[in-house]
Amino acid sequence: MRALIVRAFHLWEKRDTPEARKLFKYTMVSVVSTAVSFAVLAISYGVLRAGTEVQCTVFANVVATVPSYYLNRNWAWGKGGKSHLTKEIIPFWAMSAAGIVVSMGGAAIAHQIGVDYHLSHVIQTGVVLAANVLSFGIFWVLKYLLFNRLFRVHPLEELDELVEAA
Numbered sequence: 183m184r185a186l187i188v189r190a191f192h193l194w195e196k197r198d199t200p201e202a203r204k205l206f207k208y209t210m211v212s213v214v215s216t217a218v219s220f221a222v223l224a225i226s227y228g229v230l231r232a233g234t235e236v237q238c239t240v241f242a243n244v245v246a247t248v249p250s251y252y253l254n255r256n257w258a259w260g261k262g263g264k265s266h267l268t269k270e271i272i273p274f275w276a277m278s279a280a281g282i283v284v285s286m287g288g289a290a291i292a293h294q295i296g297v298d299y300h301l302s303h304v305i306q307t308g309v310v311l312a313a314n315v316l317s318f319g320i321f322w323v324l325k326y327l328l329f330n331r332l333f334r335v336h337p338l339e340e341l342d343e344l345v346e347a348a
Contacts, residue, residue: 207258208326211250216315219246223314228307235296235310239289240282242314247278259333270332277328281321288313 196202219242227238251274255261265271292313296306 204258204330205326208254208329211253211258212322214253215246215250216318218249219243219314219318220311222246223311224307227310228303231303235289235293235306236286239285239310239314243278243282243285243318247275247282250278251275254329255333259329261333273328273332277321277325281318281325284320285314285317288317 193202222245223238223242226232226241227235232238233241251271254274255265255270261270289310292306292310295301295309301309
């Protein structure tokens, strides 16, 4: 418990650093994209019954990936200008696709739970939503590390070194 308190205090001391601000923004983008995915999944599967658990999960997460890309790139990492296809877009969508594959597994497990326990559609929707949130929680830290490399904005000192090297 003491170690947790020490870590929390350490994080609080670092709250005004650029990395802490970036982590906060990344977290807020994750909250927004999770809310988008959650809402689309609740509507497409829970209300409209537009497909199976897996189909609606894929649809919801693809929809949520679009604002996630732009918010991460522009707001969290402060990157402007045109997106680079091979350095930003493809790696972002590849990582997102990996997360979607994991969420498909979660949706398949949620489906099986519904079958095994004869859940009502309302409860089954809750199980599917929980599986979706848990699936993407697994990728949260990994994506942060990847995005930090993809959308890196060089500090002024590094830019000076790059100009001198060129």
